[in-house]
Amino acid sequence: MAKKNKTIETEVSVSDFIESFVSSESKKADTYKLKELMKEWSGFEAKMWGSSIIGFGTYHYKYESGHEGDMPLIAFSPRKAAFSLYVYTNSEDGKILLAELGKFKMGKACIYVNKLADIDLKVLEKLCKATIVYLQNHPKSIC
Known part of the structure; x- marks a missing residue:
């Protein structure tokens, strides 16, 4: 039996989540x-995914193993230590954009940013749009 995804779209209010989860005013x-920018860049309303991810749009993936599911096209989580940005593709264009992004740390599947002032938002916009195009054209890949 295929394993169920833990990160699924929920009915939780994004604003309620932000107000209860994010403690500092800055x-x-x-x-x-970031919620408004990603909404503008993606053309999708913000939705909660799992307990702490704010996602925009959705795509369906299916692996050769049979595992499949739905995930947001782009997403972020305002974690305590840093924002987790789920907007990266391992393409040559993505690597070039990362070099121009600003101050961040790279995880296995996301970019960690302490605050928006640390990064170039025009570059983030390009990364978000590139991620959307990539995922729409490569549904078997999760970046």
Whole structure:
């Protein structure tokens, strides 16, 4: 039997999540700004995925193993230590954009940013749009 995804779209209010989860006013302001920017860039409303991920749009993936599911096209989480940005593709264009992004740390499947002032938002916009195009054209890959 295929394993169920833990990260699924929920009916939780994004604003309620932000108000209850994000404690500092500066991080809260960055969270609302990022929510509005990703909505604009993706063309999708923000939805909660799992307990702490704010996602935009959705795509369906299916691996050769038979495992499949739905995930947001782009997403972020305002974690305590840093924002987790789920917007990266391992393409040559993605690598070039990362070099221009600003101050961040790279995880296995996401980019960690302390605050929005640390990065170039125009570059983040390009990364978000590139991620959306990539995922729409490569549904078997999770970046």
